[in-house]
Amino acid sequence: MLHAxxxxxxxxxxxxxVGTIVDEVKLNIGSDGINLKAVDPAHVAMVHLELTKNxxxxxxxxxxxxxxxxxKLEQFLKLSSSDExxxxxxxxxxxxxxxxxxKITQKMPLLDTAGMTDPNVPxxxxxxxxxxxxxxxxxxxxxxxNISDHIALTAGPDGFDMxxxxxxxxxxxxxxxxxxxxLDAPEEVRSLFxxxxxxxxxxxxxxxxxxxxxxGRDYPVKLEFDFAEGNGHVRFLLAPRIxxx
Amino acid sequence: MGVDIxxxxxxxxxxxxxLSDRIIAMDAYNIIYQFLASIRQRDGTPLMDSNQNxxxxxxxxxxxxxxxxxxxxxxxxxxxxxxxxxxxGTLEKRLERKQEAKKEYEKALEEGDMEKARSKAQQTxxxxxxxxxxxxxxxxxxxxxxxxxxxEGEAQAAHIVIKGDAWAVGGQDxxxxxxxxxxxxxxxxxxxxxxxxxxxxxxxxxxxxxxxxDNLNELDITREQLVDIALLCGTDYNDGIKGIGPKRxxxxxxxxxxxxxxxxxxxxxxxxxEAIKKLFLDPKVTDDYKIEFQSPDFEGMISFLCDEREFSxxxxxxxxxxxxxxxxxxxxxLSFT
Numbered sequence: 001m002l003h004a005x006x007x008x009x010x011x012x013x014x015x016x017x018v019g020t021i022v023d024e025v026k027l028n029i030g031s032d033g034i035n036l037k038a039v040d041p042a043h044v045a046m047v048h049l050e051l052t053k054n055x056x057x058x059x060x061x062x063x064x065x066x067x068x069x070x071x072k073l074e075q076f077l078k079l080s081s082s083d084e085x086x087x088x089x090x091x092x093x094x095x096x097x098x099x100x101x102x103k104i105t106q107k108m109p110l111l112d113t114a115g116m117t118d119p120n121v122p123x124x125x126x127x128x129x130x131x132x133x134x135x136x137x138x139x140x141x142x143x144x145x146n147i148s149d150h151i152a153l154t155a156g157p158d159g160f161d162m163x164x165x166x167x168x169x170x171x172x173x174x175x176x177x178x179x180x181x182x183l184d185a186p187e188e189v190r191s192l193f194x195x196x197x198x199x200x201x202x203x204x205x206x207x208x209x210x211x212x213x214x215x216g217r218d219y220p221v222k223l224e225f226d227f228a229e230g231n232g233h234v235r236f237l238l239a240p241r242i243x244x245x
Numbered sequence: 246m247g248v249d250i251x252x253x254x255x256x257x258x259x260x261x262x263x264l265s266d267r268i269i270a271m272d273a274y275n276i277i278y279q280f281l282a283s284i285r286q287r288d289g290t291p292l293m294d295s296n297q298n299x300x301x302x303x304x305x306x307x308x309x310x311x312x313x314x315x316x317x318x319x320x321x322x323x324x325x326x327x328x329x330x331x332x333x334g335t336l337e338k339r340l341e342r343k344q345e346a347k348k349e350y351e352k353a354l355e356e357g358d359m360e361k362a363r364s365k366a367q368q369t370x371x372x373x374x375x376x377x378x379x380x381x382x383x384x385x386x387x388x389x390x391x392x393x394x395x396x397e398g399e400a401q402a403a404h405i406v407i408k409g410d411a412w413a414v415g416g417q418d419x420x421x422x423x424x425x426x427x428x429x430x431x432x433x434x435x436x437x438x439x440x441x442x443x444x445x446x447x448x449x450x451x452x453x454x455x456x457x458x459d460n461l462n463e464l465d466i467t468r469e470q471l472v473d474i475a476l477l478c479g480t481d482y483n484d485g486i487k488g489i490g491p492k493r494x495x496x497x498x499x500x501x502x503x504x505x506x507x508x509x510x511x512x513x514x515x516x517x518x519e520a521i522k523k524l525f526l527d528p529k530v531t532d533d534y535k536i537e538f539q540s541p542d543f544e545g546m547i548s549f550l551c552d553e554r555e556f557s558x559x560x561x562x563x564x565x566x567x568x569x570x571x572x573x574x575x576x577x578x579l580s581f582t
Contacts, residue, residue, distance in 0.1 A: 042263060043577045122582040149261060149316070150573070167563065192573060196260030220581055239578040 001062040002029050002090040008101065009082035010055055010228045011073065013204055017227070017234050019070045020200035021047045026116040027066040029090075033059070039119040045197050046237040048121055055231035057085060066090065066097065067111030073099075076106050122237065126214035126222060128155045128189050131182040132175065134225070135207035137162070140173035141199045147171055150241060151195045155215050156188035164195070181210060189217040191240040201236045218242055250419050250475055253491045254460050256431070256453040261316040264452070265575040268536070269313075269430060270402035272416030273322040273391065274372065276434050277380055279417060280305025281370035288359050289350060289366025294555040302376050303554060306383050307546075309434040311564045314387075317574050318433075321411060321536050322384055322391040324377065325398040329524060335481045343371060379554075386546045388539035400424040400528035410536055413454065420481070422457050423472050423525040429455045464495060472525045473504035482521045486513050541565070 018025055022038045033052040039045070053059035080086060080101040087100040090110075097108045140162030144151045148164035148171075155161070160180055162173040177183055198221075205211060205225055214222040223236045284301035285291050291301045313320060328336060346368035353362035384391050394401030402414040403426035413428035414421040422429050432452045461468060474494040479485025486508075489497065501507045504522075508514060515521070543565055550556040 039578065042265070042575070043579050044262070044575055046578055120579070120582065122578060124581060194260070194262035194575060196262055220578060237578060239576045239581065241573040242576050243573045 001060070001064060001092065002066070002088060003058070003060045004088045005057040005059075005085050006055065006088065007057070007082070008077055008080040008084045008086050010051070010232070011086060012077050012082065013227050013232070014049065014051065015070050015074045015077065016204040017049060018047055019074065020197075020203065021045050023070055024111055024116070025068050025070060026113045026118070027068055028118070029061050029064045029066060031061055031063065034061075037118040037121060044194065044239050045201065046119060046121060048235040048237075049232070050234075051228060051232045055228040064090070064092075065113040065116075067113040067116055068097075069108075069111060072108055076101075076108070079104055122220070124214075124216070124220060124222065124237070126216045126219065127185075127187060128213075128215040129182070129184040130155060130160055130180055130213050130215075131210055132160065132180050132213065133207065134202065134205035134209035134211055136173065136175055136179065137202050137211060138205070138207065141195070141202065143171045143173055144195055145199065149195050150192055151198055152190055152192045153213075153215055153221060154188070154190040155183075155185045155213075157183075157185050159183070160185075160213075189215050189219075191215060191218055191221060192243065193221065193238055193240055197238055201238060249478055250422075250471070250491045253464065253474075253495055254419070254422075254455050255463055256455050258451040259430070259454045261313065261318065261452060262575060264313075264430070265317040266319070267413065268319040268321060268411040269413050269415040269433065270392075270405045270411040271320055271322045271433075272399045272402050272414060272418065272421065273324045273380065274398050275416040275418050276322075277302045277305070277372065277376065278370055279434065280309075281372070281376070282367040285363060285366060287363065288354065289363035291366075291370075294553075298379075298554065299373075299376060300554050300556070302380055303383055303550060304556070305434065306380060306387075307550065307556075307561065308564055310387060310389065311567045313433060314389075315567045319538060320389050320415070321405065322380075322389060323398045323402040323405065324381070324391060324393050326393060326395045329396060329482070329529075332481050343368060382549065383546070385539075386542045386549060388541040390536045390538060392534040392536070395531050396529040397424075397524075399426075400524075401530045401534075402426065404528075404530035405534070405536075408532075419455075419475075420525070422455065422460075423468070423475055424528050425457070425468060425526075427457050429457075431455070466495070466498065469522075469526065470498050470503070472522055473498050473507070475525070476504055476515055476518060476521060477507065480521065480525075482524060483515050483517070486511070486515070 018038060021040045025036050025038050028035050035050040037048045076099055084101055089098040091098060095110045097110055099106045099108060144164035147169040148166040150164060152163040159174060159176045164171050201223055209225050212224040218240055220237050220239050226233050280302045284305050291299045292304055293299055346365045350362055350365035353365055381391055392401060399416060399418060399421040403421040403424035405411045406414055406426050413430045414426040415430045415433045417431055430452055432450050435450055474491060476483060477486050477489045477494040478491050497507045501510055504518060547561060550561050551558045
């Protein structure tokens with residue numbers, strides 16, 4: 001059972017975040033809010049998202065699972081402006097979701113969740129922890145996109161770097177300790193990532209979003225941030241590219 | 246070339262990293278034509294060695310494949326065999342157009358209109374036995390397997406994917422989807438930007454994946470009906486019905502159910518419609534192929550490209566470095582638990 005009202009903006013953000021990883025997702029609905037876990041088909045990136053009931057204007061739910069086609073939801077949300085309210089109702093016997101916004105009602109068939117299981121989130125012990133503002137990551141990614149498909153993230157006691165190299169081109173964004181909100185980096189580490197994945201993971205953040213990063217040596221990166229005025233939280237994991245030679 | 250059903254298909258943009266470790270069956274003729282057309286000097290002259298042998302295709306195969314191999318994409322090139330007799334009309338028309346374009350090219354050159362010259366020169370591109378032979382030789386040196394199709398390359402490529410020996414067909418034409426390929430990847434061998442026709446502007450391009458089943462579901466039609474729509478719009482084997490493009494085609498097929506019923510309703514006819522449909526639905530393909538990936542022969546490539554075809558050694562070497570030194574491979578997240 002689910003009856004809820006929420007700002008269109010919040011759902012748009014959810015689609016933006018999760019849509020970078022999968023097209024279809026299983027939402028776990030609980031009495032305190034919703035959460036989801038998804039991994040992309042190539043097992044390169046994973047997302048774990050939580051949205052508490054405080055993110056909603058009204059929220060009434062019993063535990064259930066909803067199989068959602070994100071591109072259909074995205075199409076519907078395009079009919080609304082960010083601050084409009086979306087009413088959500090789950091009709092259990094039809095397994096359909098009824099969405100309403102400003103005089104428009106859409107009934108959307110839900111996917112069968114029988115084959116959709118939550119992926120196991122790897123438990124990683126990552127040595128480096130830092131918190132930086134979104135604007136730095138956005139700028140570093142933009143610089144790298146000009147020249148390469150890969151981006152190396154390095155961190156150590158002195159700061160954090162984003163680095164790309166292709167043929168003779170090289171670009172680096174360097175943040176010193178003072179540019180970083182929190183830095184706990186007892187050792188130097190470096191991991192290389194596919195830039196298209198990394199850039200889509202941060203595409204929904206804004207310049208002042210605080211982003212928590214955890215890094216290791218040739219190890220996945222964990223990237224976390226809040227959204228929906230702190231009532232939503234997202235954790236991404238991205239597997240590294242490993243240099244083989 | 247090929248069928249113009251792209252307007253009704255949904256595509257999904259996809260970075261090269263998403264294709265790591267996938268095997269892609271490349272529609273060789275389609276891709277080589279694209280190289281012959283686009284890799285030219287400013288006035289439209291193709292790249293040539295001092296013996297007037299064209300080398301545009303070799304340049305394309307080397308540099309574009311190097312990009313793909315660098316991303317750990319595994320390639321199989323599928324070459325056309327004998328064209329079906331029903332394609333003769335199209336082939337004749339293409340030849341006429343090429344001769345026409347050649348005249349216009351020469352005229353534009355005389356008039357000093359470089360942009361027009363280049364655009365006309367692109368339309369004169371022709372495949373020759375020497376180009377096919379050189380392409381196969383370079384692929385072998387690069388360690389890329391190739392398959393000889395009995396008839397159409399895109400049908401054989403589709404067959405290889407259907408059998409599970411590759412993940413998707415690679416090429417620009419949609420015909421492989423009509424032949425049942427579950428997935429088609431376009432824009433794989435195109436550089437990062439595409440010139441907009443007739444303008445001096447460029448658009449950034451990304452590889453895009455088209456899933457056959459997703460599109461059939463979305464359009465709510467069968468593959469047979471998609472083939473019917475293609476015939477209405479025109480294929481390599483028939484001209485299509487005047488005034489019917491893909492969007493009207495789909496409306497008509499959905500309303501009437503089949504090609505025959507649509508043709509009845511508008512009192513039109515398509516010659517050999519049944520036989521043409523069969524070329525897509527039950528094409529001539531073979532199971533007699535082997536896909537074996539080899540290590541590249543770097544010395545062989547330098548000797549072929551630089552010594553025989555006069556490529557710049559430093560440029561070739563820097564392309565080779567792409568898949569020699571800096572190879573990285575995408576790891577699996579679930580392997581870190």
